[in-house]
Amino acid sequence: MPTRHTPSHRLLLRLLVAAQVLYVLGVAGAGYATTAYGQHIWLATAPVELHSLQYESFVRLRYTAAEAPLTTWRGASPPQRRQAVYVLLNTGPDSLATVAGVYDQTLNPNPGQAVLRGWVTEVYNHSLGLRYNLERYYVPGDSPLRLGKTSPAVRVRVSIAPWGQARIERVELLQNPTAAR
């Protein structure tokens, strides 16, 4: 069967390697396309702990949208831990997005709204813990976060592609007197 160094074998391997290169390039392309064709929203976070930057290349972002009142739950059955959900966000013009509803199936947002996918991390008595897989922010070398000494609150620009993928576009310090301190 395998390992005969025939031309066809070599051709197969070349095709396979080319496919892998194209695939990785495709992932990169999806990253560009998400920003180019996606919907842009701003999410606010709690103050960011910068100590971890000393030994890791990322910080953990705690979004204010990571906790939603249980009254926003719109599913047919009660929410369960680890369940995948669709979070409907209200977005104003260039303002921070707020959770309008948490759904267990896909939905079409109205103008001024966006849908971000996420997961239920915990169900509390009166609220839901949510996770968007956007919590880990790999801080670029030129980010203002690298210069900061305090724990600033930030706002995060997220692009949501029409096909559902999402990415962090950039992170800005929240111009907020309590955070600037």
Added chain:
Amino acid sequence: MSRKFLETESPAWVTEGLITEAQRERLLARYPSDAVQAVGLLPLLGSILVGLSALSVVAANWQRLPTPLRLGLLLGSLVAAYAGGEYFLRRGNRRVGHGLIGLGLVLFGAGIILTSQLYQLVGYDVSGLLAWVVVGVLLSYLYESQSLILLPIVIGAAVQTYCTQALGIFSYTIVALVALGSGYRWWRRPDTLLASVLALGLLWQAALWVALSHSKITWFFIPAMLVYAAGDWHRDRAAGRALQGPPLVAAYLFALGLALFGETDQYAGQLRPPVLAYLGALGAVFALSVAGKRQQGRLASLPDWLLLLPGFYLPGGLPLAIATLVVLYVHAGSVLARAHRSGEAEQLTLGTVLFIIATMVAYFKLTWAFLDKSLFFLIGGVLLLSLSWYLRRRNASRLAAGVASAASGSAPTTPPTLPNQPQEPLA
């Protein structure tokens, strides 16, 4: 044979006249010293160190590198690993060649992960990493290498773990890829190590499925015993048994747990899936397994299924514990009987260990309450002694029969059993 053994023993062979000095030297020349091989490893170790230093330089500055450079580094190392692998394979250095091809596959996965991280991109399904498993399985068909066959099994288990833990979904495609892709590869070229790893990988995914779907843990044994049944159908007995090892160990641990904790109905209550659905599925797998055993002439291993008896449907409490213990004893006895029939020393040891475990469980669970301790030890000791006496007698009578038949000029009634030969069914 080890060179050291030869060096220490061979002078005595020469003095005893078994071999001549010239023959001794020829034998020694046949097994070159290990030191020579170790020297051959030095360039490899050196290149690993150089590679590691390059890796740490890149890793330390990763976030500061411009995006196109990072992408270029990922793709460049990917292509270089594959090209290097092909180069070494063409020069006949199979080990380095396959190692580099495997490295290329690992770099492909790293490329997918690091590129999505580069763009802070979130995926909501498995499709991103699915390509990794697909490429792994395809590569395992292109090369005759054990490590390249093992790699997609490990990658499949890792990707499935990520899927269930981070995305909250179970990918049936990945299970199918590993079971059919790597499974068929094993089926064509059986190998015991590969069989064990394959079974472990599939059981791991089955366990993830049970955990994610919040099913009763007994459902785990439907896919597990399907893996077992696949071993029954394989013509190579050793490879089939290696595939059946992990499911059997899981079933045994489960039966042991039932014997230890089955007394409380609270535990047994967690194990009871809907009767008809579970027994129907288990029965179907059982029928498949029996058909395989019958076709390959291995019905002697049928008592393996004793461990799967659904005793947990019995009311919890003492009846359940006792029933499970009886099953454990019968199973240990069947292993001993089979070991004796085939004359395999390892099986005999295994059977004895299983017997002792069952006895210990019985001691801690039951006898404490009912029997005087000394009486229990007496009974256990007598049981073991009579067992060893019986086995010795069987051995002696078989030996005598063999000698008699050899003397009469006919072939021995029980030929020495090779591991690969199908066993005669239980009389």
